[in-house]
Amino acid sequence: MFTNSELKRIFDERENVFNNERYALINELLFKTGCRIGEILALQIKDFRQTLNGYELFIGSNYDFREHALGPTKTKREDVVPITKKLGEKLIHCIEQSPFKDDPEAFIFYSPKFGKSKPLSYAIVNRDFQIAMKKLGITRKNLTLHSYRHTYASMLRDAGYSDSELQYLTRHDSIDLVYHYANHVTPAMQRKKIAAAELIDELA
Structure with missing residues (x-):
């Protein structure tokens, strides 16, 4: 998973480590929604919505690159994922730049080679x-695009979200998978261990 300082550098627009704004936005969506890469790349313009409560994404598909077609999500569940105003505005800008912006069926992150x-x-x-990680000097071999999802779950756990809440937010079928995703040793966990040792010492 990523550290807080790494995330700040990854999403610092002054660093400009990604090829273009679309790639940067894909990475930001992966972290800030906890979605799988196939779910983000499957997003069509119609899946981005503005409601009275703000912006949201309808997550109902996964893009299967072996079949070259849309399919169900990994758990075959649909969901609505709220996003912040700032992230929503970035998506609006991305869609406005698309030559297919008037087609609700077009992929938001369309292929320049194959079109909409x-x-x-x-x-x-x-x-x-x-390439972006190499530019930043983040060279741990186990870091992948999926690491954003692990980081999302671990940070929410540190913030006090329960296992059942994390299961709901990450759309996992079982609590065991939540443990797998969120079971990373973070600085917050280390601080809790130190605090626990001090508390036990006081109570003894």
Whole structure:
């Protein structure tokens, strides 16, 4: 998973480590929604909504790159994921730049090669991610695009979210999978261990 300082650098627009704004936005969405990469690349313009409560994404599909087609999400569940005003405005800007902005069926992150009928490929997005990490000097071998999802779950756990809440937010079928995602040793956990030792010492 990523550290707080790494995330700040990754999403610092002054660093400008991604190939363009679309790649940067994909990475930001992965972290700030906890969605899977196939779910983000499957987003069509119609899946981005503005409501009285703000902006949201309808997560109902996953892009299957082996079949080159939209399919169900990994858990075959649909969900609505709220996003912040700032992130919503970035999506609006991204869509406004699209030559297919008037087609609700068009992919938000369309492929320049295939147009509105296909999204960017996982391989291209992953390659840009790896280049960006190298630019930042973040070279741990186990970091992938999926690490954003692990980081999302771990940080929410540190913020006090329960296992059942994390299961709901990450759309996992079982609590065991939540443990797998959120079971990373973070600085907050280390601080809790120290605090626990001090508390036990006081109580003894």
